[in-house]
Amino acid sequence: MTTKPYVPVSDEERDFLAAYDPSGFPSIALTVDMLVFTIRAGRLAVLLIERGGFPYKGSWALPGGFVNPDESADEAAARELFEETNITVGDEFHLEQLKTYTTPGRDPRMRVVSTSYFALVPDLPSPTGGDDASQARWWAVEDLGLEGNCTEDSPALAFDHATIIRDGLERVRAKIEYSPLATKFLESSFTLADLRRVYEAVWNEPLHPANFRRKVLSTPGFVKALGNKGESKTGGRTAALYEEGNASLLHPALLRRTVNTEEGDDE
Amino acid sequence: MTTKPYVPVSDEERDFLAAYDPSGFPSIALTVDMLVFTIRAGRLAVLLIERGGFPYKGSWALPGGFVNPDESADEAAARELFEETNITVGDEFHLEQLKTYTTPGRDPRMRVVSTSYFALVPDLPSPTGGDDASQARWWAVEDLGLEGNCTEDSPALAFDHATIIRDGLERVRAKIEYSPLATKFLESSFTLADLRRVYEAVWNEPLHPANFRRKVLSTPGFVKALGNKGESKTGGRTAALYEEGNASLLHPALLRRTVNTEEGDDE
DNA sequence: GGAATAGTGTCTGTAAGACAATATACT
């Protein structure tokens, strides 16, 4: 529980810290941890990096890094996201602060305060290997063993990153109910079936196509119809294309049936 | 935008910082800022403290303080809340992390990373003067001039605390829709009219008593009926008493009509 | 034509919003 003295483990880190505070090692390091979510093969996935050194060597961790002295955590998060995925901040995807983790000892090297961010991005062409030698890949969140369904294939997660991923999942699952965030998982034009598959992947439950359609179209500002039509992929009628609308909140909201609360004896 | 050298402004601060990092002043200070909300005279109010020294002398600031080296921000927030209001952490009120503010230069003295928390407490007996000589009082959020209704009576707010208060208001207003948090503003037993007045104060809009009642009672786990009845205060039929239920999420949610989103051309 | 998906129409149950009516307290 007490803060241990810091021992640099790589030249990059040593250099960074020397530049960070010329007078010595800082008492507190501020970092960002990135939850980069996407939909791959119909499943919600998160980007993880295999750690190559102490601590948690061989475990999988969220990408992230130090906040520079002259930048805010928001700016650091956008920078890290670009470094990891080559995506530039814009309207194409969503980046939002999630929560800050401060428990003493969460990093054995020193006191590290980490502010987590989550990003929602469309399916990226490649597994987006990081610029450093570390191994990066997408993990389907189902396969992480976060909800008791832990198997021998579930990866070990470094630090308190399992908690961060759980918190992020909860936020994303709740937020697509009342905001048009689900469109951020898709390219700029999409079909209503694409949008429905996003909801099904994030909530992990099937939705009724006809009712979903009626609901989305009756929510003002959620999506906007484009004139053209897409191509049929597996046979079947060609679907119309839509783009993101201009609403920032959905009213009325799309409601899940499955709500993770204990409802007991009422009244 | 660049971080200025730190100049201690009080003996307490100097002592704290010396103890905080014996090798010198820390590069980053981690603090908590507390949004303590309550309902006073039918209006949503927040606790503010008048600053007695540099910077922002004479402005009003959120209560808060440094996170000690051996505690988490959660623990620091609970400690600060007790120091400000003499309320002990428990089921009686709500304490939750809001957001972390990191912009360089937000405190002119040094790089201060502040994690904000909001607490919902019942109306407290006294204005709860702080233990130090600083002036503390409740401010109705309407009177803070946060939404353009700024008058000459609106207080000057220190640092980026106007932003923090706005963020907190948004969170609380949204969260009482789908969680039973509104009961945290009340004593352990309350009438449905009391609960309705909480919603009316937080949302600043009148609610229909009969429909509110039916809605609350039909939401499983929101409130639980007590056998006894309260006293009539202003004449009129005596209302039945209720206590908090065991639901953690309201399903279905109580919906505001007024939603602060720009809804444009749909479809 | 057959299979597959997109999209429309319709029925039903539930619940919200408005409002009237009744019940119970205080003066």
Added chain:
DNA sequence: AGTATATTGTCTTACAGACACTATTCC
């Protein structure tokens, strides 16, 4: 009695969920 609030009842409208049906594409 008169007033004020609590509580119940009822009517209308909106919408979610279910499901049948039509439309359009590929094979």
